[in-house]
Amino acid sequence: MKPFRGRVSGALAHGSQAVSLSLFWFLLFSASWPSVELWLPADLFLRMDPLAAVLAPLAGRQWIAALVPGVVILAFSFVAGRFFCGWLCPFGASLTFARRLLRAKPAAAQNGEKGIFSGGPERGIRNVKFFALAVMLGAAALGVNDFYWGSPIPLITRFYALLAHPLLLLLSNLGLTWGQPFFAALDMQALQYLDLPARRFDGLYFLLAFFGLLFFLERRHPRFWCRCLCPAGALLGLASRRPLFRRRVSGCIQCSRCARLCPMEAINPRAMRTRHDECLVCRACADVCPARAITFSPWGRVSRDVAENAPARPERAAAPDIPYSRESGPGHLPPLPSRRAFLGAAGLGLLLAGAQYSGARSLLNADNRQISPACVRPPGAVPEPAFLALCLRCGECMKICPSNALQPAWLTAGPEGLFSPVLTPRRGPCLPDCNACGRVCPTHAIRALPLEEKRWARVGTALVRQNACLAWARGRACVVCQEVCPYGAVRLRKMEGLAVPAPVVNDSRCYGCGYCERHCPVSVSAIVVEPLNALRPAKASHRLAARAAGMDYSPPDSHGGKEPDFGRKDLPEGSLPPGFSE
16 A cells, blocks of 8 residues: 555545534534434434543443444554544534634744744643543543533534524524515515524523634634643543554655644654654645655654755755754653643542532432422433433534423533533423434433333423412413413312412423423413422333323323314303413
8 A cells, every 4th residue: 555645645634524524514403303314323423522432431330332433433543543633523623624714824833933832831731631631530430520521522512503503593594584575576485484493592602702712722823722622632642652554754854844834743843753642644744745755654664864865955944943852752742741640630530529529509419309490301311410420511402402492501400510401491392292302312311212202201390480370479360381281281270269260280290391381471480390200210111100100191192183182171252362361
């Protein structure tokens, strides 16, 4: 096999990034309800995250078969180095795309300036990713999930699902509005009356600030995230210290072009040595080598001889002012953290996990007495401690939820539950005929339940706030909650001292779907869903658990073509619609 040389090699890496990012976009944006069967799973890239593949089973204390692709990528890094970062990672591809879109300046070493990675105490920033990895490993050893802060695929999925997708829908609706005269003139009724449902999520300011900072740094310092912050890159780097397939040099003329143009600054100025744990196998160095002295292959040896047919001296570019010392390892980069420093960082992760367990609002040992009333989890969610350990906070379940009911949590789920999904019925109810969230969860924090089983996965119980209810507090007739309840759990009863019948919830029939809360006409809903009596077995059948708990509701029939009848009667002739009173 003859190794690739010249511009073709770099074009392959950029082409692979473009294909990978396009496939990532396609799988993410095509994941919708009703489901469309694709030839690849919608959560394919989440399964490929090597950091999640290692730490999610460690924190959750269980083997997760869906994450095997991430384990395979980690194992293959021993052979091919950090190929995933340079060829497949949609996070890295997004940064490359943003850098080109922003017309980023060349790296400091590329234009001869002295950059923060070239020398001095600032170069220690490169080791932040290793310390972050150690902290996350220590926390995961105690069953605490902190790796969602740095796991690259869940991070970029969260960016596109919760920020880019709603903005894209907003722009599309604006375009449809502005194009109405044009569509009417051409009699394009399909576009003239098309209205895309808006999506709204909490926490967008955080996402905007976080990724805005990353894109700003990317403009000034290419691959800043990959070089300094990415713990998955650190994990792959530790596996790529001496890969079989790696950069080899023979006949170098010592022009230092490769060192100046390396996006990771993984090559020392002498151009003879490479930090393989930093090399992305992007072949950019082979593209610019005037002597064709660089190859990427599993064989060959490094030669320190200068090529006899080296080009004339005028073609040599001035080498950048990059200090080199033997203490800095094979290249000009800082050495890897010592074992003492790495263990100290892991100890910090253990301390952080202990503090999270001991927090007053911690849900790591939660039962129903500790869970916040606003912490209603999606149907099929495993028990809270396991849910927090397994959930990647990727936002895939929130993106696919057809009613926009799933929202990222803030402190309602405790500090360790940031960005995890919670059901917010005021934004939308949980549809009885939808089980999409479980289908796209790669770690089974939300179980992939069949539809017949999902309808028994009770998420909570609706409670009437009598001081806000029109019937209870104001004596005004209102039947909205009874009319919209698909399980017949809300009934109107004549109560002593009240002029009109008032709503009462039968908790043995209530699923917690939130239809009543979503449609309550009071500005601050008078009926709310709380996680009371939620059914969240880890592996057992929800149907059996519901029957053991005394639930007697009959789930709606989605295949009969008719709305289920739970004993409701038509309104008398001349009466007002639901929610109105005389």
